[in-house]
Amino acid sequence: MASVKLTNVKKVYDNNVVAVHDFNLDIKDKEFVVFVGPSGCGKSTTLRMVAGLEEISGGTVEIDGEVVNDLQPKDRNIAMVFQNYALYPHMTVYDNIAFSLRLKKVPEDVIYAKVTNAAEILGITQYLMRKPRALSGGQRQRVAIGRAMVRDSKVFLMDEPLSNLDAKLRNQMRAEIILLRQKLDTTFIYVTHDQTEAMTLGDRIVIMKDGYIMQVGTPMEVFEKPSNLFVAEFIGAPKMNILKTNLVKEGNRYFVTPCGAKLEVTGEKGKLLADKGVQSGEILLGARPEHILLADGPAENHIPCKLEVKEMMGSELHLHVITEDGTRWIVRVPTIDLNQEQREHLEKNDAELYITFEGKAMHFFDPETEKNLIYGE
Amino acid sequence: MKTQENTASMKRHMGLKAASRISNTIIHIILVVISVIWLIPFICIVIQSFRVQPTGMTRYLFANPDAEMNEGLAIKFGFDNYVNLWKSDFPKWYLNTFIIALVVAVVQTVIVLCMSYTLSRFRFKLRKPMMQFMLILGMFPGMLAMIILYQVLKDIGLTGTNAIPGLILVYCASSGMGYYVSKGFFDTIPKSLDEAARVDGATRAQVLFKIILPLAKPIVIYTVLTAFMGPWGDFVFAKYVSGITPSAYNVAVGLQSWLATTTMTSNYYTMFCAGGVVVAIPVVILFMCLQRYYVEGVTGGAVKG
Numbered sequence: 001m002a003s004v005k006l007t008n009v010k011k012v013y014d015n016n017v018v019a020v021h022d023f024n025l026d027i028k029d030k031e032f033v034v035f036v037g038p039s040g041c042g043k044s045t046t047l048r049m050v051a052g053l054e055e056i057s058g059g060t061v062e063i064d065g066e067v068v069n070d071l072q073p074k075d076r077n078i079a080m081v082f083q084n085y086a087l088y089p090h091m092t093v094y095d096n097i098a099f100s101l102r103l104k105k106v107p108e109d110v111i112y113a114k115v116t117n118a119a120e121i122l123g124i125t126q127y128l129m130r131k132p133r134a135l136s137g138g139q140r141q142r143v144a145i146g147r148a149m150v151r152d153s154k155v156f157l158m159d160e161p162l163s164n165l166d167a168k169l170r171n172q173m174r175a176e177i178i179l180l181r182q183k184l185d186t187t188f189i190y191v192t193h194d195q196t197e198a199m200t201l202g203d204r205i206v207i208m209k210d211g212y213i214m215q216v217g218t219p220m221e222v223f224e225k226p227s228n229l230f231v232a233e234f235i236g237a238p239k240m241n242i243l244k245t246n247l248v249k250e251g252n253r254y255f256v257t258p259c260g261a262k263l264e265v266t267g268e269k270g271k272l273l274a275d276k277g278v279q280s281g282e283i284l285l286g287a288r289p290e291h292i293l294l295a296d297g298p299a300e301n302h303i304p305c306k307l308e309v310k311e312m313m314g315s316e317l318h319l320h321v322i323t324e325d326g327t328r329w330i331v332r333v334p335t336i337d338l339n340q341e342q343r344e345h346l347e348k349n350d351a352e353l354y355i356t357f358e359g360k361a362m363h364f365f366d367p368e369t370e371k372n373l374i375y376g377e
Numbered sequence: 378m379k380t381q382e383n384t385a386s387m388k389r390h391m392g393l394k395a396a397s398r399i400s401n402t403i404i405h406i407i408l409v410v411i412s413v414i415w416l417i418p419f420i421c422i423v424i425q426s427f428r429v430q431p432t433g434m435t436r437y438l439f440a441n442p443d444a445e446m447n448e449g450l451a452i453k454f455g456f457d458n459y460v461n462l463w464k465s466d467f468p469k470w471y472l473n474t475f476i477i478a479l480v481v482a483v484v485q486t487v488i489v490l491c492m493s494y495t496l497s498r499f500r501f502k503l504r505k506p507m508m509q510f511m512l513i514l515g516m517f518p519g520m521l522a523m524i525i526l527y528q529v530l531k532d533i534g535l536t537g538t539n540a541i542p543g544l545i546l547v548y549c550a551s552s553g554m555g556y557y558v559s560k561g562f563f564d565t566i567p568k569s570l571d572e573a574a575r576v577d578g579a580t581r582a583q584v585l586f587k588i589i590l591p592l593a594k595p596i597v598i599y600t601v602l603t604a605f606m607g608p609w610g611d612f613v614f615a616k617y618v619s620g621i622t623p624s625a626y627n628v629a630v631g632l633q634s635w636l637a638t639t640t641m642t643s644n645y646y647t648m649f650c651a652g653g654v655v656v657a658i659p660v661v662i663l664f665m666c667l668q669r670y671y672v673e674g675v676t677g678g679a680v681k682g
Contacts, residue, residue: 053572074578086573090591098578099587246631 001079002064002154002187003029004050009209020213023059032181032188034202037234039193041376042211044159047191051157052076063154081147081162087132087147094128097146111350118146121183122176125256130236138169143175147186150347158190162197195235199223203347207231213365225247226300227368232286238318238330242288244367247273247283252279256285256362259299259323272374278364283373286363289318289332294342295354302354305329310346315344321353331355381645426651429453458651466623467652470631473541475659477627478609480545485552485604490597493556495584497563498571511554520613527617540625541617547618550609555603560594564588598667609660628656 004027011020027033035043041128050056050061052073060067061222068076087096094115101111119125122142133141141161161177162170174197176266181188181201192198198205199219207214207222207230214234215227226232233239234347247254254265254273265273295302308328317338319331345351364373397507430453462468475598496508526547530536535543574584608615612629619625626634632652634646 051572053575072580073572073575074580079578080573081578082569082573084567086567086569088570088574088588099574103583144573146575151577221442332584341419 001365003027003062004155004187004189005062005065006050006059008059009046009047009049009056009061011054012057013040019211020049023364023376024211025095025213025216026317027187027189030185030187032190033206034190034198034204034364035190035193035206035208036195036198037195037208037214038211041208043191043193043206043208046208047157047159050155050189051078053078055264058276070371078155078157079151079153079155080157080159081141081144081148081161085132085144085164085247087140087143089132092129092131093124093135093143093146096132096143097150100151102220114150117147118149119138121145121149121180137165138173140166141357144256145180149180152239152364153186155187155189156184158188160192163193168172170197172200177201193288195237199235200207203233204358207234224288225372225375226363227372227376229286229365229372232365238289238332239278239293241329242289242365243285243327245283245330246280247280247364249280256283256357258285259325259327259355261303263301264359265356265362269364269374276374278373284365284367284370286296286365287329288356288361289330291361292329292331293356293358294331294333295356296320297354299354301314304371305355306347307349307351307353308330319353321355329355340350384596413423422437422650422653425647426458426654427456428647429457430647441557458648459655461648461653462651465648466626466631467628467655469624470626470628471655473625474609474627474656475542476630477544477548477677478605478607479598480600481552481608482605482670484545484549485555485607486597487601488552489555489559489600490548490590491585493563494555494589496556497560498568511556515554523613523617526614530618535622536618537622538625539617540622543610543618544608544615544627547614548611549601552604555600559593559600562593566592602663602667608661609656628652632656 003103004025004324006027007025008023008045009020009023010084012018012020023046023303025033037043037045049056050063052068052071052075052248056069060069062068063076064105069177088099091099097118097149101114105113114148115128116125119128124139124146127135127139127143132143133156135143141164145161162173165173190201192201198207202219204216204218205214205222209230215222215231217225222231222235230240231291233242243258245256247257248257248262252270252274255262256265257263264270298304302324305321305323306373307319308322311318311320315335317335318335320327320330320372323329323359365371366373366376369376496504524551527536530543530547535546552577570588571584574583574588579587608627610629612625615627615630616633618628619627623631623634632649635649635652
């Protein structure tokens with residue numbers, strides 16, 4: 001159990017490629033922090049620098065107040081789970097889990113107690129005498145987690161631990177990691193490229209791109225108040241719709257004009273825009289698929305569009321629509337809200353639809369800096 | 378219609394089977410011929426080694442054509458040569474060779490494996506240039522260094538009676554150059570295993586000995602075998618380092634000395650053959666014991682394939 005502090009951490013490779021720029025982050029004791037971003041954004045590199053597997057080119061990494069830059073991984077008191085499991089193939093599951101304890105010369109009876117306890121928590125007791133090759137992917141990943149669990153380390157590092165599992169198993173293991181976290185009650189740093197994992201697991205999410213931190217915040221913060229366009233598009237599935245349009249200020253009221261409609265910005269958002277002193281001008285309007293509404297029929301401010309693609313997800317329907325000026329939108333409709341008439345209408349190819357926006361759930365970005373006009377620094 | 382198609386495909390199938398049987402037969406015949414050719418010298422040596430009379434080299438194996446005229450020349454078989462071997466200098470040479478080969482096998486294996494692990498896992502300046510340099514260096518025949526090596530060994534007093542430590546030094550000195558095969562094998566072992574072990578608290582040495590080497594058993598065996606075989610059968614270096622001191626000969630030099638007389642008519646030929654057979658025995662045993670480790674697939678299940 002420990003805090004982790006990264007100050008101006010930098011990674012420059014031999015060929016002068018900068019993988020991580022000035023990374024600053026304070027991770028509190030027992031916090032679960034998730035690094036998320038597309039591949040090549042430097043999230044794994046940062047984690048490996050914390051682990052000591054990658055040399056730190058600049059800045060400092062502190063674990064529990066102690067600078068660990070020059071410490072070997074074995075001296076940092078960390079545990080790590082790898083994407084590809086990295087089990088020792090010549091050892092049984094028991095020996096795999098016991099490996100670190102044997103290196104520390106822990107008495108065998110203590111090792112036995114710890115290994116069996118971990119195996120019980122992970123549900124792999126019956127496989128303890130098997131070799132890794134006789135296990136399935138999910139079981140192997142459990143062994144890898146078990147190996148990290150028995151160490152009682154200060155920080156638990158996970159590098160895309162679920163990426164090699166199939167979708168169903170991934171959901172199951174995700175839930176198990178949440179349970180595990182409650183049991184272990186230690187500091188976690190978790191790397192993933194999957195925003196769902198980041199949202200569901202993290203106390204705080206660090207969204208990275210090209211070696212820079214884009215935003216740090218709780219799942220709700222990054223979802224509701226994305227500080228820039230990248231975060232807005234990265235978090236949430238299907239991704240946020242973005243449209244270049246105009247913001248019009250009339251007195252203290254703000255309007256947006258997508259596809260010829262004129263929609264008022266309602267709720268807190270309007271007030272916040274006024275507080276920031278935002279003037280009329282071109283903006284990027286962001287609207288999440290669930291915040292675009294299907295309207296009944298032609299009316300003022302209802303944007304007419306055609307249905308292009310329909311994705312049935314079971315509980316919800318993803319409609320890909322195209323407006324008259326060629327803009328494409330994704331609309332997310334809960335299936336339960338659709339009446340029989342609407343369902344039949346949606347069955348038709350090129351069905352005519354009308355959409356409108358929830359005024360209180362719009363996002364506004366500067367077209368040049370791509371920063372959020374309200375929440376961007 | 379359907380049955381017709383089926384018979385057609387069956388015929389095609391049969392044709393394939395017959396063709397593969399024919400090609401297999403041809404391949405086997407060729408292989409058998411090659412192995413017979415390859416085995417003939419060995420068989421000759423074994424047969425000669427059991428001949429009782431001390432003679433020089435002969436043109437016959439089982440029957441002496443001159444025996445028709447002289448009964449005394451008829452070939453007799455027995456173990457005399459082997460008994461005589463132990464009365465000669467041979468045990469001393471055998472021991473010399475064994476000591477050299479054993480020490481070299483251990484030292485060279487350690488050096489080669491450490492070298493391979495280093496080149497496979499560490500990234501340091503001049504790593505690539507060094508590997509290229511060693512590759513080029515390895516293209517020169519070792520014999521080129523013979524004269525200067527002899528001079529150096531003589532200066533530090535490791536020739537003649539001290540030939541054994543001298544030879545050990547010569548064989549071990551360049552052993553790091555033989556890293557290619559094992560480095561190639563180490564490269565196939567996922568790096569994340571090293572990383573996992575290091576996070577688990579292992580030092581680099583522990584990673585090598587507890588994780589990598591158990592996984593690289595075939596290559597360790599290979600390294601030991603080649604390291605042992607080099608000095609075991611070496612003649613040239615052993616010859617000039619030991620010079621004219623028979624007590625420092627290894628088996629190859631010693632056995633050759635029985636044949637190399639000024640008149641080229643030695644009577645030790647059959648004993649020489651017996652010596653050859655005895656030299657081959659430990660190598661055969663070694664291969665038989667270790668060949669079962671030549672198995673693949675030891676890394677199964679380590680990481681997601």
